[in-house]
Amino acid sequence: MKTAIVFFVLLVLYGLTFSVSVHAGVFDCDENHKCRPGLKCEDGQCVTRLDCPQRGIPEVKPGCRLETVVDSRDCPKTVVVCDKQ
Numbered sequence: 001m002k003t004a005i006v007f008f009v010l011l012v013l014y015g016l017t018f019s020v021s022v023h024a025g026v027f028d029c030d031e032n033h034k035c036r037p038g039l040k041c042e043d044g045q046c047v048t049r050l051d052c053p054q055r056g057i058p059e060v061k062p063g064c065r066l067e068t069v070v071d072s073r074d075c076p077k078t079v080v081v082c083d084k085q
Contacts, residue, residue, distance in 0.1 A: 037070040049075065 027046035029035055035046035052075035060066055064082040071077050 037074050038076045052076070 029041035033041045038052050039046040040049045058080050064080050067081050
């Protein structure tokens with residue numbers, strides 16, 4: 001059952017990644033030619049940066065949550081954050 005859930009989640013993420021990469025060109029750069037993390041400005045449009053690693057979903061233990069942070073290369077990264085109890 002756990003394998004089926006993991007497969008389903010990965011399948012959904014693949015679909016979302018594909019749809020975002022297909023439609024990534026619809027985002028306009030801001031007035032300073034900047035885009036949100038993971039994107040770069042090309043000809044006035046924000047497009048996916050190929051030098052950012054693919055994002056996956058790490059295993060989340062009870063009492064923990066996923067958060068998106070920006071690394072030193074301005075690429076988004078998913079991390080597990082656990083509250084101290």
